[in-house]
Amino acid sequence: MIPMTINDSRLSVLHQHSAYASRWLAAQPQWAEDLIGGINTPINSLVIEKLLEPASQVLSQEPINLEVLGAQLRVSRQKLMLLLALRDLSGFADVFEVTEAMSYFAEKAIAIGISALHKDMYPLVGQPQSKDGQFLPLIVVGMGKLGGKELNVSSDIDLVFLYEEDGDTQGGVKSISHHEWYARLGKKLIALLSELKSEGFVFRVDMRLRPNGDSGPLVCSLGMLEEYFSVQGREWERYAWIKGRMIYPTELDLAHATSLKGLQDLVRPFVYRRYLDFGVIAAIRELHAQIQQEAEKRSIAHPERAADIKLGRGGIREIEFMAQMFQLVRGGQDPGLRIKPTLEVLKAVHERNYISESDLVQLTDAYLYLRKLEHRLQYWEDAQTHHLPGDDASQGRIALSMGHQNLDEFRKVLSSHRANVANLFENAFVLKQQGVEAESSDEASTIWSPSTDYVELSERWAAWVGSARQRSLSDTARRRFIQLMAQSSEHVRIQGWALEQADRVMVRMMNLLDSISRRASYLALLVEYPNILGRLIDLMAASKWGADYLIKHPHLLDDLLNGFGQYSPEDHPNVYWTKLRSQINVLLDDAAQHGDQAELAMDILRQTHHTETFLTLLAELGIGRDKPLPIEKVSDRLSALADLILGITLERVWPIVANKYGLNPNTPPAFAVIAYGKLGGKELGYASDLDIVFLYDAPDSDQGASERYAMFARRLIAWLTASTSAGVLFEIDTRLRPNGAAGLLVTSIDAFKRYQLREGDNSAWLWEHQALTRARFCAGDVMIGQKFEEIRSEVLAQPRDEQLLKQEILSMRKKVSDGHPNDSGMFDIKHDSGGMVDIEFIVQYLVLRFSAEHRKLVGNWGNIALLGYAAEEKLIPEGLAQSVANAYRLYREYQHRIRLDGADKTRIHPDLMDSSLQDARMAVTTLWQKVLLTQ
Incomplete structure (x- = not known):
């Protein structure tokens, strides 16, 4: 073997870029051989455990020697530092290897230290035990970069010490309280890790993130932590606990899984709100300003520390704040954002289209560059520094260690990264001139009142000013309310609308603001992102239904900000709905682990439906799009959404019923949902009921199938129709089932076939066959769905007597007309002669009369x-068919527009009927005459 010295060329990079490493190699030249031997091996858990082997061996000694243990841990840490520095500076290790290695080493060192101290303390004071005699270990939570597995090479470790329950220790010479035992252990652990000896130290330990900081007890119970969060927890502590991770016992230690779950159940509701929390943005901005002020004070006192790559403008902290902002605002509703590492968070944020790909690339590149630079600053003296040295010589050395040709190139690249981060941070937090403008806007808004030209708004405003509701608002909420009304009024004025329309829009806007005024985060959203106010005004002007929907579901305000970057389902339907199904299931799986599973799951389904419905509305109105979404696409999208919700609900409800009846919940039920009416014809509107029928398949020997599936159907309906905190999902109508409201809620597929084919005394009426023309399988067992389609085709293709069929169709049409009398003198687009119902009856007649010879008519293709x-x-004549198809399309557009404007009935005054509507009605009347009244 070739002998190695501290002057080995392969170690020159350490001597050049780390005075700390040079000193250690001079003191311990024998370490050089291991360093060179490990330069090509990635530093993983096996390497670290080998470094810690001497310390681990101390654990087996009797009695345990804590002095020797501490020395071994300190030496292991120095060896790891040198090995990381060598691989990193030589270009063999990336940022991830360095940070993950340091984090893993910290976890293992803590675990070894606790084990040794526990063993040392046991003979005298025993150990804490639960009531059933199980050992209760100290719970150590890693905060900050340790919690995120992002520890830098010379970082403090932020820890919080917790324990499960109070009591007295068992097994020792004397007994002490659990709290005292954990406190003793904690103090000894801190000393073991942070004590500075000739071998250096293991880690500096920072305990200031514990409840009440330095003034609080060193350890606290989970009960105390819960009380602290609910009573005293501050906003900045929410940011800190985002990274909180139980590092001892480890997450893999199943014996203490209850400790982990108990901790998670406490932290989650404190950090993540169940609603979109835009109020946090101002709080993060304020915290950032405080940090920058402190950094500036330090810079004034120590000019050599001015270039702070962590806390300065465009530094590491701004990237972390951006990631945390998205987590705190949205993590309550999206478990996929409740992750620790900063870059993984940013990637998840991009996947949800909250930041662009270019923003993600810039932030990722800057983060990796700054973390790499951070390590080079710390390798020099093993100091926890983030400041660039002030002299050119030192900066030139750092530039070389970063791979740059010269100092100018280094400064240029560093400046570019920091500028990118600063710009993205300022845009994310609306910082540009925001402070001055917001204050002046607030001052002006306190004296705003509506123009007297706005009659309805003035009355509404007069009733609000001085009302109990106004007085109940905080000063901040009241100021924001008036500020937003003033900004809305200015936006409406710029539009140049007629006075009546402007008045109507402003009243809708005030109603919305009034409804959300007690939820500070929603007012904060509109203030923080003034660019969405224009979109909101556009919505208020375009649709009364949309305005009312937003008032009912104010969380949808977020979609005015971020609802436009998603896949367009009309372009990529399979991708879109598959992705949405996956997202919903992630949320439901997470809900299944906490709290009231059924209520949480129902809320998730409702919130998802609200969001997708609202996005469809925005698309139809052309808000945030190049062109409006056509009515056919709107109905397709709403129908596909209903299918998806029905399918997921079926999957989630079945295990509940299966468990009740002792069945395997993982075996799907032989049960299907059949869609009729608008859902069946994929012509669903925004507030349409769902006409559905439930079918099942079971052998004759299964006597309990009918009862079981009836229970299943009732549970399904309850999930879909129950009014929860998130509202109602759908109104369900099951009257189209065999024998209508008098029939069984669920029907076997065999009985359904006999009924529809009129095999027996109990048989379907003609109107039920008419309804079958617009029926389809939409959720559940695919095999039952296929059987249904076969039955449907057979029923529709039966030969029928033409004259008898016409008589029954005409009779049914009269009943419909009698049920919707119209003496208003206006044209009812749907029910009057020449309207939509006539078209639908014409098509139903054609299908029932001619499908036997023309099988193409059997398909559920839609009326057009x-x-x-x-x-x-x-x-039928081709020209007339085209005219009636155009009429149906026109009627649907008018019907849709009238409904969006909030009207219950789709009627038009004759004076407002243009030639296109008149021609449409004439075409329908002509085809009706030709098809149904001609012998």
């Missing part, structure tokens, strides 16, 4: 397509 197919088969 079926009219085209009937024309292709020469059953």
Whole structure:
């Protein structure tokens, strides 16, 4: 073997860039051989455990020698530092290897230290035990970079010490309280890790993130932590606990899984709100300003520390704050954002389209560059520093260690990264001139009142000013309310709308602000992101239904800000709905682990439905899009969404029923949902009921199937229709099942077939066959769905007597007309002669009359397509078919527009009927006459 010396060329990089390493190699030249031998090996858990082997061996000694243990831990730490510095500075280790290695070493050192101290303390004071005799270990939570597995090479470790329950120790010469035992252990552990000896130290320990900081007890019980969070927990502590991670016992120690779950159940609701928490943005901005002020004070006192790459402008902390901002605002509703490492958070944020790919790349590149630079600053003297040295010679050395050709290149690249971060941070927190402008805006807004030209708004405003509701608001909320009303008024004025419309829009806006005024985060959202106010005004002007929907579900305000970057389902339907299904299931799986599973799950389904419905509305109105979404696409999207929600609900409810009946919950039920009406024809509107029928398949020997599946159907309906804190999901109508409201809630597929094919005394009416023309399988067992489609085709393709069919169709049409009388003198687009119902009855007649010879008509293609197919088969004139198809499309658009404006009935005054509507009604009347009244 070739002997190695501290002057080995392969170690020159250490001597050049680390005075700390040079001193250690001079003092311990025998370490050089191990360093060179390990330069090409990634530093993973096995390498670290080998470094800690001498310390681990001390644990087996009797009695245990804590002095020797401490010395071994300190030596292991210096060896790791030198090895990391060598691999990093030589270009063999990336930032992830360095930070993960330091984090793992810290966890293992803490575990070894606790084991040794426990063993040392046991003979005298025993150990804490639960009531059933199980040992209760000290719970150590790693905070900050240790919690995120991002520890830098010369970092303090931020720890919090916790324990499960109070009591007295068992097994020793004397008994002490649990609290005293844990406190003793904690103090000894801190001393073991941080004591500075000839071998250096293991880690500096910072305990200031514990409840009440330096003034609080060193250890606290989980009960005390819960009380602290609910009573005294401060905003900045929420940021700190984002990174909190139980590092001892380890997450893999199943014997203490209850400790981990207990801790998680306490921390989660403190850190993450169940609603979108935009109020946190101002708090983060304030904290950032305080940090910058402190950094500036230090810079004045110590000019050599001015260039702080962690706390300065465009530094590491700003990247971390951006990640934490998204987590705190949205993590309550999205478990996928409740992760620790900064870059993983930013990647998840990008995947949800909250930041662009270019922003992600800039932030990632800057973070890795700054962390790499941070390590080079700390390798020099093993000091926890983040300041660039002030002299050119030192900066030139650092530039070389970063791989740059010269100092100018280094400064240029560093400046570019910091500028990118600073700009993205300022945009994320709306910092540019925000402070001055916001204050002046607030001052002006306190004296705002509506123009007297706004009659309805003035009345509304007069009732609000001085009301109990206004007085109940905080000063901040009241100021924001008035500020937003003033800004809205200015936006409406710029639009140049007629006075009546402007008045109407402002009243809708005030109603919205009034409804959200007690939830500070929603007012904060509008103040923090004034650019969405224009979109909001556009929505208020375009749709009364949309305004009312937003008032009912104010969390949808977020979608005005971030709802436009998602996949467009009309372009990529399979990708979109598959991705959405996956996201919903992640949320539901997370909900299943906490709290009231059923209520949380129902809320998740409702919130998802609200969001997707609102995005569809925005798309239809053209808000945030290049062009509005056509009505056919709107209905397709709403129908696909309903199918998805029905399918997921079925999957989530079945295990509840299966467990009740002692069945395997993982075996899917032989049960299907059949869609009728608008859902069946994929013409669903925003507030449409769901017409559905439940079918099941079971052998005759399964006597309990009917009862079991009836229970399942009732549970499904309850999940879909129950009013929870998130509202109602759907109104369900099951009257189209065999025998209507008098029939069984669920029907076997065999009985359904006999009923529809009229095999027996109990048989379907013609109107039920009419309804079947727009029916389809939409959720559940695919095999039952296939059987249903076969039955449907067989029923529709039966030969029928033409005259008898016409008589029954005409009779049914009269009943519909009698049920919707219209003496208003206005044209009812849906129910009047020449309207939508006439078109639907024409199509149903064509399907029932001619499907036997023209099988293409059997398909559930929709009314417009079926009219085209009937024309292709020469059953109706092609030109007239096209005119009626256009009429149906026009009627749907008018109906949709009227409903969006908040009207209950879709009626139009004759004076407002343009030639297109008149021509449409004439075409429908002509085809009706030709098809159903001609002999």
